[in-house]
Amino acid sequence: MPCIAVGIVLLLVVLLVPVAMYNTLVRKRNQIHNIFGTMDALLKKRWDLIPNLVSTVKGYADHERTLFENVTQARAQAEQGQLSENQKVGLENSFMQLLGVVRATVENYPDLKASDNFMHLQRTLNELEEQISAARRAYNASVTDYNNSVQTFPTNIIAGMFNFQEKPLFQIEAGERENPEIGKLL
């Protein structure tokens, strides 16, 4: 009788442990998708601010046409909706540089810098950028956690059986690390 009980307990452990490991992997993968979704929403929110930004800056600095065209073009590309994750990241990086140029340009127009509309836009952009940066950090933390589970024993056995692939981290592009060359961007 005790042997049967021990056998049942062992069988349950053998069945339940892989189920728990599989569920953990699924939960971690879902968390990555969830954070990526939020990050996408934040990026979209930032792109939506662009028409406002362009019209506000145009009122004060109409002759900076090339800059506005570049910004509008970047937004149009982002709105195509058929971009891969890598293309999205690339576009985001070049947009970050463009935004830097817009800020540098605004320095030449004190009236624009002091206008309520621009100040509000600037604050909103700052907030969104910091939220995007937080989302990137959250994404990387989740990916690291997930990758650790995929690579370490014993969860790597379940990951191999059910094809849980490693995920790449969000990394700053080489171009983003360098200071943008304003001349090239305009």
Added chain:
Amino acid sequence: MKSYDQFKEFYSEELFAELLVLDGIRRDILKKCGFTLVILILLAGLVSLLLAIDSIESVAFVFVSWTLCLVGCFFAVWYFTKDYRATFKSMIIEPMIRFIDQNLKYAPEGSIDIITFRRAEIFERYVNMFDGEDLVSGKVDKTKVLFSEVKAQYQDDESGDSVLSSVALALAQRNPFLALWALIRKQKHNVFNGLFFVADFHKSFYGKILVMPDKAEKFLGRFGSLMQSHNFIHGELMKMDNAEFEKEFVVYGTDQIQARYVLTPLIMEKILDFRKKTGEAIFLSFKDSMLYIAVSCRSNKFEPPYFKSLVDYIDTYHYFQDLILFIGIVDEFNLNTRIWTKE
């Protein structure tokens, strides 16, 4: 924020004269207390000598006289020192706060209220006894701040009966065990004793983020971390991207992105710095766009010494250091930086 040199100047120009006056008062108090104690002890001793201890009644008289002597001693110490504490706070602590920032107000008997304390949701225990003192409040540039010493406790029994009535009832039933239990169950337990700081946070965010000292991971390693990930009282466990911060603290929150929006790499560094400066256990809560910090303290802050001279620059500088540590949080954490949508 005021520098060391500025404080030195303020000490010699304003505080020194006040401290001399106060030290005179302190010495007077000590003399009065000493004299009263000697008289009371002599009286009690005299009563004991006059009454030959040969009967139960005389033993009772001697006991009563020494009890009265003890009560008299306590009363004398309370009576002679009650104004000294208040005078010290109004003559030294209040000007010191005004010197640091003109816009700050000081209420020696005031305290953070229990609702604010509970709103932070730092401690799991439901606090039903709350007291505090030394409230500092006001605006440091754009940021509203307030902090005070608090003592938060809870009583096991919530029935509302007084200890005496419970004990009396148990004794009437001739049940000494029940009487003892009534005494024990009414015991007060400390939840938090220290300084509690509240400030308007410079970013708008939703949800809650809790930063607590990491005891489990420190002592139990990975097993501790596993236990923390299954603590659902505070929320989801957050793994932060700063190794030193992760070692010192455990972070719980309602949203992974919001937690990192609030706990930026800079804020994490500042929290670590603040922890080192205090040298005590610190708890932080970010909720409703507010920042709450609880710093455990072993000693009562902003109190005058009784058996030591007040005219001591180092001791006075320690009061200043304690104040600047908390008022300086606004600058340290960049709470006046309003580059986000929150005005």
